[in-house]
Amino acid sequence: MRDVAVIGIGIQRWGELWERSLRDLFVEAALNAIRDAGVERIDSMYVGCMSPGLFIGQEHLGSLLADYLGVCPIPALRVESACASGGMAVRAGFIEVASGLSDIVLVGGVEKMTDVSSGGATYALATAADAEYEVYQGATFPGLYAMVARDYMRRYGLTREQLAQVAVKNHDNGALNPHAQFPSKLSLEAVMTSTMVADPLRLMDCSPITDGAAVAILCPLNMANELSKQPPVKISGVGAATDHIALHDRKDFCEFSATVAACERAYKMAGVGPEQIDFAEVHDCFTIAELCVIEALGFFPRGTAGQATWAGETARTGKKPINTSGGLKSKGHPVGATGVGQIHELVTQLRGAAGARQVPGVKRGLAQNMGGSGGSTVVHILEVV
Amino acid sequence: MRDVAVIGIGIQRWGELWERSLRDLFVEAALNAIRDAGVERIDSMYVGCMSPGLFIGQEHLGSLLADYLGVCPIPALRVESACASGGMAVRAGFIEVASGLSDIVLVGGVEKMTDVSSGGATYALATAADAEYEVYQGATFPGLYAMVARDYMRRYGLTREQLAQVAVKNHDNGALNPHAQFPSKLSLEAVMTSTMVADPLRLMDCSPITDGAAVAILCPLNMANELSKQPPVKISGVGAATDHIALHDRKDFCEFSATVAACERAYKMAGVGPEQIDFAEVHDCFTIAELCVIEALGFFPRGTAGQATWAGETARTGKKPINTSGGLKSKGHPVGATGVGQIHELVTQLRGAAGARQVPGVKRGLAQNMGGSGGSTVVHILEVV
Numbered sequence: 046m047r048d049v050a051v052i053g054i055g056i057q058r059w060g061e062l063w064e065r066s067l068r069d070l071f072v073e074a075a076l077n078a079i080r081d082a083g084v085e086r087i088d089s090m091y092v093g094c095m096s097p098g099l100f101i102g103q104e105h106l107g108s109l110l111a112d113y114l115g116v117c118p119i120p121a122l123r124v125e126s127a128c129a130s131g132g133m134a135v136r137a138g139f140i141e142v143a144s145g146l147s148d149i150v151l152v153g154g155v156e157k158m159t160d161v162s163s164g165g166a167t168y169a170l171a172t173a174a175d176a177e178y179e180v181y182q183g184a185t186f187p188g189l190y191a192m193v194a195r196d197y198m199r200r201y202g203l204t205r206e207q208l209a210q211v212a213v214k215n216h217d218n219g220a221l222n223p224h225a226q227f228p229s230k231l232s233l234e235a236v237m238t239s240t241m242v243a244d245p246l247r248l249m250d251c252s253p254i255t256d257g258a259a260v261a262i263l264c265p266l267n268m269a270n271e272l273s274k275q276p277p278v279k280i281s282g283v284g285a286a287t288d289h290i291a292l293h294d295r296k297d298f299c300e301f302s303a304t305v306a307a308c309e310r311a312y313k314m315a316g317v318g319p320e321q322i323d324f325a326e327v328h329d330c331f332t333i334a335e336l337c338v339i340e341a342l343g344f345f346p347r348g349t350a351g352q353a354t355w356a357g358e359t360a361r362t363g364k365k366p367i368n369t370s371g372g373l374k375s376k377g378h379p380v381g382a383t384g385v386g387q388i389h390e391l392v393t394q395l396r397g398a399a400g401a402r403q404v405p406g407v408k409r410g411l412a413q414n415m416g417g418s419g420g421s422t423v424v425h426i427l428e429v430v
Numbered sequence: 431m432r433d434v435a436v437i438g439i440g441i442q443r444w445g446e447l448w449e450r451s452l453r454d455l456f457v458e459a460a461l462n463a464i465r466d467a468g469v470e471r472i473d474s475m476y477v478g479c480m481s482p483g484l485f486i487g488q489e490h491l492g493s494l495l496a497d498y499l500g501v502c503p504i505p506a507l508r509v510e511s512a513c514a515s516g517g518m519a520v521r522a523g524f525i526e527v528a529s530g531l532s533d534i535v536l537v538g539g540v541e542k543m544t545d546v547s548s549g550g551a552t553y554a555l556a557t558a559a560d561a562e563y564e565v566y567q568g569a570t571f572p573g574l575y576a577m578v579a580r581d582y583m584r585r586y587g588l589t590r591e592q593l594a595q596v597a598v599k600n601h602d603n604g605a606l607n608p609h610a611q612f613p614s615k616l617s618l619e620a621v622m623t624s625t626m627v628a629d630p631l632r633l634m635d636c637s638p639i640t641d642g643a644a645v646a647i648l649c650p651l652n653m654a655n656e657l658s659k660q661p662p663v664k665i666s667g668v669g670a671a672t673d674h675i676a677l678h679d680r681k682d683f684c685e686f687s688a689t690v691a692a693c694e695r696a697y698k699m700a701g702v703g704p705e706q707i708d709f710a711e712v713h714d715c716f717t718i719a720e721l722c723v724i725e726a727l728g729f730f731p732r733g734t735a736g737q738a739t740w741a742g743e744t745a746r747t748g749k750k751p752i753n754t755s756g757g758l759k760s761k762g763h764p765v766g767a768t769g770v771g772q773i774h775e776l777v778t779q780l781r782g783a784a785g786a787r788q789v790p791g792v793k794r795g796l797a798q799n800m801g802g803s804g805g806s807t808v809v810h811i812l813e814v815v
Contacts, residue, residue, distance in 0.1 A: 046530050064560070097556070098483045103561040105512035105557075108805030109670040112679070118691040120516050120670035121806070125508045127490040133507050135710070137522065142528035145431045170482070177451070247506040285505035287496040303493075404701035420493030421506070 046143040048266035050277035051427065053082025054389045059377035060226040060258030066096075067101055067157035068113045074115050074382075082273045088147035090114075090121045091137045092152060093130030093154035094381035099169035101157050110153075119149075125381075127173030127416030130154060131259065132384025132423035133284075136262045139283050139425075148268060153260035154382035166254050168381070173417040175291040187251060187331070189418045191243035191291050194333040196298040198245065201348035203336070205245060207355045209236035211332035212249050212374050214360050217396055219371020221402035224386075226255050226377030231393035241349040249333040253376035259367040259385035261392070267429070278392050281409075282317070284310025303422040304341035304413060311411070311424040312343075317341035322426070323407040324394060326364040326387035328415045329373050337351075338413055339367055366404050369394060379401035384423065385412030391427045431528040435662035436812065438467025438776045444642030445611040452479075452486055452542035453498045459643035459767075460538055461500050467647040467658045468491050473532035475506045476500075476522045478515035478539035479766035481718025484554035486542050495540075496738055498815040504530075510766075512558030513715060515539060516644065517670075517799030517808035523648045524810075525566040525667050533653060537637035537646035538645035539767035549638050555765070560676040572636060572716070574677050574803045579718040581683040583630065588721070590630060592740045595619035596717035597634050598700035598760050599745050604756020606787035609774075611640050611762030633705035635717040640762035642772035647775070650814070663780050666794075667702070670697030675805040689726035689798060691743035696809040697728075704728035707811070708749040708792040709771035709779060713800045724752055727809075751789050754779060759785070769799030770810065776812045 055077025060068065079087070097103045107121035125131045131154025138152035151363060158166055174189065182247055185308065196202050207369055216231035231249060238251040262273075269277035285348045286306035289295055293301070312318055327342070328336035336350040344365050345353050353359060359367040370390035371374045391410040393399045409428040415421060440462025447455065456477070464472070477495055482488045490505035511518045516539025523537035543551055543697045556565045559574065582588050601616035616634060622632040647658075654662035671691035674680055679688070697703055704727055712727070714720035722734040729750050732740050738744060744752040755761045755775035758768060776795040794813040800806060 063455055094482045096808045098481045099489075101561065102553075102557055102565070103482050104484075104510060104557040105559075105675060105802050105805060107518075108672045108802060109560065112676075112805070115627070119669040120690055120808075121672045122522070123510045124490050125489060125510055133492075135503075139509070140526050140529050143531070144525050146525055146528070168487075172483050172487055172489040174490075175494065176486065211600050279444070285507070286503040287493045287506045288502055289497045290490060290493040292498075298682055300561040303503055307505075370669075416493060417490050420452045420490060420497070423505075429600050 046313050047145060049139050049142045049263055049267040049280045050108035050251050051261050051272035051280065051392050052264055052269050052277055053262035054392045054429060055076040055081055055222050055260045055385060056389050058260060059255050061159050062256040067097060067155055068109060070108050070157065070256060070258040071153060071155040072113050073149060074260040078260035078262050082275060083265055084149055084262060084272055086149060087116050087119055087151045088149045089119055090151040091125045091302050092132040093384060094123055094156060095125060095127055095130050095133035096172060101160050102292045105332055111229045126393050126421045128380040129384055129414045129416035129421045129423050132414030134410060135261065135385060135425060136285055136423050138284050139280055142263050142265055145270040148264055149271040150263045152263060152385065155258035156221040156379035156381040157256050158254045158379060176338050177405050178291050187243035187246055190331040190333055193298045194359050195233055197333060203351040206233060207351035208332050209233050210354050211329060211335045212236045215329060215368050215372040215374040218369050218402055219360055219375025222371045222376055224254060225371045225375050246331055252330045252373035252378035255379040257377060257379035257382045259382045259389050261385055261388050276396060277430050278395050278427050279430050280425055281428050282315030284308060285423040287421050288419055290417060292418045299337055301337050301341040301419040303419055304338055304415060307424040310341050315426040321409060322411045323409050324369060325411040326370060326390050327413045328367055329368060330378060342413060348425040359402060363401060367403050369404055387412035387414055395427060397427050432530060432649055434527045434665045435523050435651040435654040436646050436665065436777050437649055437658035437660050437662055438463040438479055438647035439777045440466055441609050441644045441771060441774050443609050444640050444764055445543050447641040449581050452482060452540055453494060453725040455494050455542065455643040456538060456540040457498050458537060461646040463576060463645035463647050468481050469534055469647060469657055471533045471534060472501050472504055472536045474504055474526055475536040476519040477508045478519035478769060479508055479541055480510060480515050481554045481557060486545050490798055499766060511806045512801030513765040514769055514799045514801035514806045514808050515766040519812060520646065520733060521670055521808050522670050524665055527648050527650055531737050533649055535648045536645060537648060537770065538643060539770035540643035540765035541766040542641050542762060543639045544641050544672060550782060563676050572628035572631055575716040576631045576717055578683045579630050582718060586721060588736040592736035593717050594618050596714060596720045597621045599739060600753050600757040600759040603746055603754050603787055604760025607761055608815050609754045610756045610760050612760050631716055637758035637763035639716045640764040642762060642764035642767045644767045644774050646770055646773050662815055663777050663812050664815050665810055666813050667696035667700030669693060669807040673804055675802060677803045684722055686722050686726040686804040687801060688804055689723055690810040693727050696811050700811040706794060707796045709754060709789050710776050710796040711753055711755060711799045714753060716765060727798060746787060746789060752786050754789055755802060768802055772797035780812060780814050
């Protein structure tokens with residue numbers, strides 16, 4: 046397998062982007078990434094998108110987006126793994142470059158979520174759960190994650206304040222991110238008194254509905270300096286894994302075992318462990334998810350992530366900064382784009398180009414992107430060469 | 431890149447399978463393939479499916495189907511390229527094995543199309559076209575392919591009888607296929623007098639709405655004999671390509687340029703040309719599609735495929751047998767499964783196991799699977815080792 050590098054990244058400010066369609070959003074991010082890399086051709090592309098069929102009545106995004114980007118007849122394929130679709134697109138592109146089949150591969154993610162009613166968005170998102178055994182019984186994602194939160198509180202004594210601190214910390218970071226949907230600080234009180242969605246989760250525990258896209262350009266590491274003037278960032282580890290799709294089939298609600306399996310593979314490939322990761326972007330679709338995930342990644346012992354968050358250990362200035370971008374909570378969660386947006390943040394930090402939210406001296410970062418209530422997960426480890 | 435072989439195939443009889451759900455269909459075909467290969471583990475899997483969101487309200491098939499197949503925590507990913515989703519799953523699995531990342535990769539396709547009304551199926555299928563510029567103006571796929579047929583007739587003098595002969599020939603083959611949805615012979619008169627759908631295309635020019643799945647097991651060629659008792663079939667060429675998604679953006683309605691580009695790549699990888707292909711499975715979603723495709727593949731000069739079909743050259747006993755399985759027309763077209771179903775037929779023929787429809791002495795076959803009105807295409811060349 047050839048070593049693979051990221052040589053370009055592109056995004057736009059995420060939000061409720063009424064004036065732009067899915068194809069506009071993707072092409073905008075793709076052109077930004079192509080310009081950033083300075084490449085003159087693309088050999089193949091992958092698009093992560095969760096449900097364009099339900100959100101905008103459009104499937105076949107490979108053809109549509111290659112067409113609108115003006116790169117036909119290159120191969121172009123949509124991949125889908127619910128909210129992990131973007132990370133899976135990065136993994137698919139990584140494998141294609143590593144295989145030797147293609148040299149310059151564009152990997153992107155996109156979702157246009159605001160063209161349906163809020164009920165339509167809730168229905169579309171619920172298709173990431175087990176339709177027959179969860180959704181038809183009335184489960185939605187806030188409800189599923191609320192059960193995880195209840196179980197976690199009961200077992201480990203997590204307080205409501207500790208949980209809220211995840212949102213406070215991520216908004217502290219997102220307030221410094223020009224691409225964030227909600228770049229505003231949030232007080233603990235604002236989280237604690239926001240509208241109840243699914244007890245104990247309140248509105249400010251939940252990531253928002255977002256339109257957006259993100260794109261990265263991959264190439265073989267040994268061609269990076271010839272193809273681009275950007276300092277290459279190596280993808281040193283990749284891992285993906287699955288778990289039972291339905292929460293009720295899991296042995297342990299609070300152990301995200303797909304994340305455990307995916308990061309084990311990524312750590313092994315990169316030859317490092319969790320202690321060698323300087324910072325990470327993780328899938329905080331709900332505040333409780335961030336706590337379970339940073340334990341599954343081995344950053345903190347089981348049951349301690351709430352205390353660690355409260356103590357500031359996951360803050361930008363802490364010993365393991367988590368979601369320097371603002372995370373899904375503040376940056377936004379255009380589901381298919383989220384995993385590529387994480388890669389955008391890692392590369393930005395590793396280039397030392399994160400401005401006011403830059404973590405000094407970072408050399409290695411990890412991105413964890415998951416689908417549904419954890420039924421699929423993909424992990425990437427990126428590092429300065 | 432490592433050489434890749436197919437060591438197992440599985441399918442069920444396709445049709446209107448009211449008593450089985452999508453997950454049942456996929457797992458049935460997967461277990462058949464695993465049993466056929468005789469493997470004891472799967473390292474990774476890809477699922478081609480066009481629109482489970484619109485057909486059954488379920489996305490996240492990677493997690494769902496890995497779960498129901500009992501193979502968690504392996505990586506599992508859905509890929510989508512409209513009706514070419516199945517072929518794209520095979521290509522994705524090919525790349526993963528070729529890269530060295532995984533050894534035993536399960537690639538499958540599935541679609542459950544009969545759980546919505548016929549209007550719902552037409553809407554879901556139309557999402558393979560350009561929603562904003564074709565579908566919202568009233569275009570459906572029979573209408574789009576009817577325009578291709580009209581243009582072809584005008585330019586090349588194709589007769590209605592020649593076009594109908596495609597369906598007659600494919601039903602002659604499908605009548606001998608135990609997995610076919612409509613395993614019955616069809617007379618020229620029956621095609622010519624069937625209900626008009628979109629002039630000049632009649633009902634018997636159109637592939638049906640179908641439930642079904644198909645699965646193949648891939649591994650490195652040099653491990654095939656150790657992993658399986660089946661004679662390995664080598665995937666010697668793979669090519670994928672895109673074209674403008676909307677028909678009105680193409681320079682030439684009758685030239686399927688994504689098929690031209692995809693087969694060029696596959697021929698180059700395999701080191702052969704169209705004259706070295708003994709037989710092929712092609713994407714006859716409508717009779718006119720088969721004619722355009724076998725010209726794009728270089729089997730017949732432009733404008734002559736109708737005459738060649740009428741003269742029996744594409745019959746099972748002709749010099750270039752096309753769609754020995756019965757094609758989409760007779761075997762059925764569960765869209766996401768179709769491309770893997772084509773691989774099932776190639777492997778069956780190359781093993782000499784096709785029974786009454788066996789083409790004697792075949793050593794090399796080609797599968798062509800396309801999405802929409804030709805906006806994406808994937809081609810595989812398989813051969814006896």
